[in-house]
Amino acid sequence: MTKPRRGICAAASSESVISPSMPTAIYARKSTEGEDRQVQSLEDQIRELTRLADREGWSLSTVIEESRSAKAPDSRPEFARLVREIEAGRIDRVLCWNISRLARNPVDGGRMAYLLQTGRLTEIRTSDRTYRPEDNALLLSIETGMATAYIQDLSRNVKRGMRGKFERGGHSGKAPVGYLNDRFRKVVVPDPERFALMRSGWEMLMDDGLSVAEIHRRLIAEGLTVASRDRAWGPVSRCALDAAFRNPFYTGDTRMNGEIRPGGHVPMVTPEEFARAKRVLESQKRPTRAKRLSFAYADLLTCSRCGCRITAERKFKRS
Numbered sequence: 001m002t003k004p005r006r007g008i009c010a011a012a013s014s015e016s017v018i019s020p021s022m023p024t025a026i027y028a029r030k031s032t033e034g035e036d037r038q039v040q041s042l043e044d045q046i047r048e049l050t051r052l053a054d055r056e057g058w059s060l061s062t063v064i065e066e067s068r069s070a071k072a073p074d075s076r077p078e079f080a081r082l083v084r085e086i087e088a089g090r091i092d093r094v095l096c097w098n099i100s101r102l103a104r105n106p107v108d109g110g111r112m113a114y115l116l117q118t119g120r121l122t123e124i125r126t127s128d129r130t131y132r133p134e135d136n137a138l139l140l141s142i143e144t145g146m147a148t149a150y151i152q153d154l155s156r157n158v159k160r161g162m163r164g165k166f167e168r169g170g171h172s173g174k175a176p177v178g179y180l181n182d183r184f185r186k187v188v189v190p191d192p193e194r195f196a197l198m199r200s201g202w203e204m205l206m207d208d209g210l211s212v213a214e215i216h217r218r219l220i221a222e223g224l225t226v227a228s229r230d231r232a233w234g235p236v237s238r239c240a241l242d243a244a245f246r247n248p249f250y251t252g253d254t255r256m257n258g259e260i261r262p263g264g265h266v267p268m269v270t271p272e273e274f275a276r277a278k279r280v281l282e283s284q285k286r287p288t289r290a291k292r293l294s295f296a297y298a299d300l301l302t303c304s305r306c307g308c309r310i311t312a313e314r315k316f317k318r319s
Contacts, residue, residue, distance in 0.1 A: 058093070
């Protein structure tokens with residue numbers, strides 16, 4: 001009888017490692033939290049991995065799905081739950097579509113490799129590969145390292161693309177109120193329903209000198225709406241309207257990381273009108289007064305240790 005290798009439990013080197021009765025879990029992950037992006041990704045992963053389990057005769061104990069990026073460690077609560085279940089001995093086998101779905105950073109990749117090498121986890125099965133404790137850990141480390149390099153390269157490429165688009169006068173991100181993102185041409189175009197309405201708001205500010213609160217009330221009454229993250233249209237908030245009146249995008253410029261360049265979209269106001277609106281906003285600011293309280297013995301007493309003057313302050317405690 002051969003002794004199990006050091007660092008691997010005896011159960012990991014016997015035939016029970018590939019026993020169909022081992023508690024098996026499916027872990028499926030997509031990179032974005034938006035419901036409208038990669039909707040089919042989780043369903044496809046779970047369906048294919050369930051077919052794999054049925055083909056092998058494995059009984060599934062749990063299915064864990066998550067819509068989080070794996071770029072940073074300790075950012076996925078469902079992955080943390082999976083690790084706790086493995087450490088507690090309630091999961092022996094993990095099924096995932098690709099090793100990159102399981103880990104895309106060195107910390108999470110090393111955590112799974114450690115669980116595998118110590119026998120806590122007896123098998124990781126993907127769509128095209130099997131990882132077991134008796135295998136060389138180098139292969140798993142290389143593949144998780146490749147997944148980490150991929151996400152780093154992707155980040156650099158996205159930033160380079162956004163910078164190039166900015167230098168060409170393009171706008172990255174959601175279009176401000178009164179504009180729309182043309183998803184086919186990748187440009188910002190005037191909103192046919194809200195462009196003129198937002199322009200009337202600028203005129204209320206520049207010509208009539210109305211407050212942002214009053215302009216917001218009138219525009220809401222006239223039906224000014226904005227799309228939220230889930231693409232549902234709703235009334236624009238007063239804070240968003242106030243930020244719009246301070247955004248140089250409406251003069252035809254585009255901004256990125258504090259740098260402003262001429263944009264390629266249709267301006268809503270001229271630079272002179274923008275400056276006039278800014279002066280109106282500044283004039284509507286409420287002056288702040290610095291209140292100086294008077295205390296009878298302030299600045300008269302000093303500390304015997306450090307020599308600093310003893311001051312006083314007023315405190316309010318409301319129950």
